[in-house]
Structures are given as C-alpha cells and as structure tokens.
Amino acid sequence: MSIMMELDRGCSNLREYGNEQSLLSKPDGSSTFVQGDTSILAGVYGPAEVKVSKEIYDRATVEVLIQPKMGLPGVRERAREQCARETCEAALLLTLHPRSSVTVILQFGSLSNCQLPSCCLNATCMALMDAGLPMSHLFCSVTCAISKDGQIITDPTALQEKESRALLTFAIDSVEHNVLMSSTKGSFSLQELQRCIAISQRASEQIFQFYRESVKR
Amino acid sequence: MDTIHACFKEKIGEVLLPGDVFSFRLPESGDGSIKSEKIICGPGLRRNGEEVRVCKSGILRHKQPNMYWIDSQQRRYVPAKGESVIGIVTTKSGDVFKVDVGGSEQASLSYLAFEGATKRNRPNVQVGDLVYGQFTIANKDMEPELVCIDSCGRANGMGVFGADGLLFKVSLGLVRRLLAPQSEIIKDLEKIFPFELVVGMNGRVWVKAKTVQQTLIVTNLLETSENMTSQQRQTLFKRVAEGSL
Numbered sequence: 001m002s003i004m005m006e007l008d009r010g011c012s013n014l015r016e017y018g019n020e021q022s023l024l025s026k027p028d029g030s031s032t033f034v035q036g037d038t039s040i041l042a043g044v045y046g047p048a049e050v051k052v053s054k055e056i057y058d059r060a061t062v063e064v065l066i067q068p069k070m071g072l073p074g075v076r077e078r079a080r081e082q083c084a085r086e087t088c089e090a091a092l093l094l095t096l097h098p099r100s101s102v103t104v105i106l107q108f109g110s111l112s113n114c115q116l117p118s119c120c121l122n123a124t125c126m127a128l129m130d131a132g133l134p135m136s137h138l139f140c141s142v143t144c145a146i147s148k149d150g151q152i153i154t155d156p157t158a159l160q161e162k163e164s165r166a167l168l169t170f171a172i173d174s175v176e177h178n179v180l181m182s183s184t185k186g187s188f189s190l191q192e193l194q195r196c197i198a199i200s201q202r203a204s205e206q207i208f209q210f211y212r213e214s215v216k217r
Numbered sequence: 218m219d220t221i222h223a224c225f226k227e228k229i230g231e232v233l234l235p236g237d238v239f240s241f242r243l244p245e246s247g248d249g250s251i252k253s254e255k256i257i258c259g260p261g262l263r264r265n266g267e268e269v270r271v272c273k274s275g276i277l278r279h280k281q282p283n284m285y286w287i288d289s290q291q292r293r294y295v296p297a298k299g300e301s302v303i304g305i306v307t308t309k310s311g312d313v314f315k316v317d318v319g320g321s322e323q324a325s326l327s328y329l330a331f332e333g334a335t336k337r338n339r340p341n342v343q344v345g346d347l348v349y350g351q352f353t354i355a356n357k358d359m360e361p362e363l364v365c366i367d368s369c370g371r372a373n374g375m376g377v378f379g380a381d382g383l384l385f386k387v388s389l390g391l392v393r394r395l396l397a398p399q400s401e402i403i404k405d406l407e408k409i410f411p412f413e414l415v416v417g418m419n420g421r422v423w424v425k426a427k428t429v430q431q432t433l434i435v436t437n438l439l440e441t442s443e444n445m446t447s448q449q450r451q452t453l454f455k456r457v458a459e460g461s462l
Contacts, residue, residue: 028291
C-alpha cells in the first residue's frame with residue numbers, strides 16, 4: 001500500500017513524495033508521508049473517550065501531539081500543534097461526535113528540518129482519511145519560499161529555505177481551494193503574498209490528485 | 218427520476234474522497250411540473266442543502282431501488298441503534314452495569330434487561346464478563362444503552378457468555394462480511410473443524426473450539442483472512458485442514 005510518485009517539473013516544481021497508509025495496528029488510522037528528505041508518521045485515535053475536563057458538549061475535542069525525532073517537544077512543536085489542530089477542526093465534522101476526542105500523534109522520522117509543517121499536515125490528512133473520520137473536505141499543505149531576489153520557490157529544499165527572505169506555509173482545502181491556515185516567517189509584500197497563495201492553490205491540486213491515487217490502491 | 222440517479226450512477230464502484238460533491242439542479246421542464254424523487258443516503262454521504270457531499274473515503278455502492286452509501290474501511294466502532302455487540306462489563310454501580318463496547322463512551326446495561334430478571338432475582342453478572350446485547354438507545358447526544366432481551370422479553374441468544382474461548386478484535390469490514398447471510402468465510406471455516414463463534418458489530422469476535430490449539434488456529438485464520446482474496450483464503454484453509462487432520 002505504499003506509493004512513490006515522481007512529479008515532473010511542471011509549473012509547481014514539486015519534488016517526489018510518497019505515502020503509506022494503515023501501517024500501524026493499534027491506532028484507528030495511520031499514515032506516513034515522505035516529502036523529499038522529510039518523513040513523518042501520523043497516528044489517529046478517534047472518536048474515543050475524553051476526560052471530563054476537556055470535553056466539549058456539542059463537538060469532538062481535537063488534540064495534536066508532535067514528537068520530534070530527538071529530544072523533548074518544545075515551544076516550536078506546540079506552535080505547530082496549534083496550526084495542525086486548527087486545520088483539523090476546520091476540516092472534520094466534529095459535531096457528529098460530541099463529548100469524544102480525536103487524537104492525532106505525529107512522529108518525525110527524519111532529522112531534516114525542511115517543510116516540516118507542510119509534511120505534518122499532509123500526513124495528518126491521510127491518517128484522518130484512513131481512520132474513517134467524517135470530513136467535510138480534505139486539506140493539504142504547501143510551502144513557498146521567497147528568495148532574496150524575489151523568486152518564488154515552491155517545495156524548497158533545506159538550503160533554499162535557509163537562504164530565503166521569507167517562508168510561507170498554507171493549508172488549502174480540496175473543495176473551494178480556500179486557505180485554511182497560513183503560517184509565515186520573514187518579510188514580504190502583499191503582491192508576493194497573493195502570488196504565493198495562487199501558486200499554492202495550483203500545487204495543492206497535484207497533491208489532491210496524489211491523495212486520490214494513493215487511496216485507490 | 219433520471220438526473221439524480223444518473224449523477225450517482227456514473228460514480229458507482231469508484232473511490233470517492235471527502236469533499237466530493239453531487240449537486241443537482243432540477244431541469245426546467247416546459248409545463249413547470251417537477252417530479253420528486255426519493256434517495257436514501259447511507260453512511261458516508263451527507264446532505265448539505267441542495268447537494269450531497271461525501272464525508273468518508275471509500276467506494277460508492279448502490280442497492281435497488283434508491284439506496285447509496287460509501288463502503289469504507291474502519292477500525293473504530295460508533296454505536297448505532299439496533300446493532301448487536303459484544304461488550305465487557307467494567308463496573309457495577311447500583312442497578313446498572315457499565316459496559317465497554319469500544320466506542321467513545323461506555324454503554325449502560327440495566328440489571329433488569331436480562332431474561333427472567335426481577336428485582337429479587339438478579340442476574341449473575343460479574344465485572345469482566347462478556348455480554349452480547351443490542352443497543353436500544355445509541356445516538357451522538359446520549360449515553361448508549363444496551364439490553365440483553367428482545368422486544369418480546371426473550372433472550373434470543375443474548376446475555377452473558379464466554380466461560381472459555383478467546384476474544385479478539387478485527388476491523389468492521391471483516392465483521393460485516395462475516396455477518397452477511399451467505400458468508401463464504403464462515404462456510405470455509407466450518408469445513409475445517411467445529412467451533413463456536415460470536416460476532417459483535419463492534420469488531421469483536423469470540424471463538425471457542427475443542428482444544429486451545431484449535432481456538433488459536435481459528436483466531437489466526439480470521440485475522441489473516443481480512444486482507445486476502447477469496448482464492449488465497451481457500452488455499453490457506455485447505456492447507457490448514459490437511460495439516461490438522
């Protein structure tokens with residue numbers, strides 16, 4: 001059930017990525033997502049029991065836990081957990097399971113640091129699909145880097161990320177291609193932001209196509 | 218009649234992802250009359266105003282005359298009314314047992330919901346017992362409730378069971394295949410050796426055969442037959458039958 005796809009260098013220039021589903025036996029859904037050098041393993045439990053202190057009376061409680069490859073989770077992981085949690089809350093139909101919990105656990109598989117938030121979100125989406133949780137739409141995440149001379153690079157390598165002037169990550173939904181979550185670092189102009197969003201929307205279509213093919217196995 | 222069914226028909230048997238939409242625009246007919254059609258949307262499909270959205274990934278299936286649903290793979294059970302499940306008794310508090318059915322909440326089982334139970338004649342249920350019961354109340358807003366009698370007051374196979382034997386968990390898809398009326402898996406398994414089998418819709422299966430080894434063999438066969446085609450399964454069962462004789 002693993003698929004590796006090599007995308008040709010079209011307008012979006014995405015690198016190869018791969019995905020495997022249902023590889024863990026204990027969680028209700030699991031998936032790995034490999035993007036270039038970065039690989040992340042996601043496990044989903046839900047809808048499961050929730051502590052009374054955390055329960056919400058009309059919707060499910062989403063919890064995301066990120067475990068880096070080495071060391072203990074720190075503040076950076078907490079920030080990424082929040083981004084992932086808000087994207088999941090937008091995509092899942094939480095009102096179907098009130099007073100229960102959906103837990104997503106992400107484990108970094110590689111030491112490479114490039115495109116981590118993107119890879120996290122893609123792995124989360126595939127794992128949620130594998131667990132059979134009801135979703136109103138899918139989401140995927142694209143990273144753009146703006147280099148010092150103003151060129152916009154999608155799917156940057158670690159070197160390109162370090163040398164870039166700004167780094168933008170967007171989560172895009174599958175139905176109307178709206179931006180669900182954006183996380184940016186660095187300085188850029190409004191026009192550059194809009195161009196990045198447009199490019200990410202086009203790139204997201206490729207990723208959704210990849211989701212569709214990997215589910216068809 | 219045709220527009221809505223045609224929209225669905227072209228996707229029957231195809232893999233659909235959450236977010237795929239079937240939108241219907243009623244054609245404007247000359248005399249202004251609109252025929253109303255009824256479609257039953259099963260699990261995995263949700264109505265969103267004038268359109269039907271897919272909310273789980275899976276294959277679109279169709280049953281005559283007008284039922285459509287998404288066949289998806291899942292391991293987690295969500296209680297639904299009328300389904301028979303195997304539960305494990307976790308606590309006994311007053312007049313009610315709390316039973317773990319594998320969902321997000323524990324179900325409650327009243328001590329009067331057994332055949333022949335009265336206030337003086339309490340059923341003999343201990344913590345850790347296996348119970349086979351049906352849901353009378355199971356929706357997202359309330360705590361699920363189990364009973365071990367049917368509407369006439371008879372047990373009908375439900376109640377406490379499992380003095381020996383082995384309980385294990387499988388996926389919901391395999392359970393549905395086992396409970397289908399002419400299940401091939403069960404027919405193939407019967408030929409190997411006799412055994413007792415209780416299948417709960419929550420993915421739990423209880424097996425008991427004459428010896429411990431036979432029980433373990435049946436358990437392993439059921440767990441592996443999840444991902445096999447029927448041919449592979451039949452060859453495997455034949456090998457096991459010859460090996461055990």
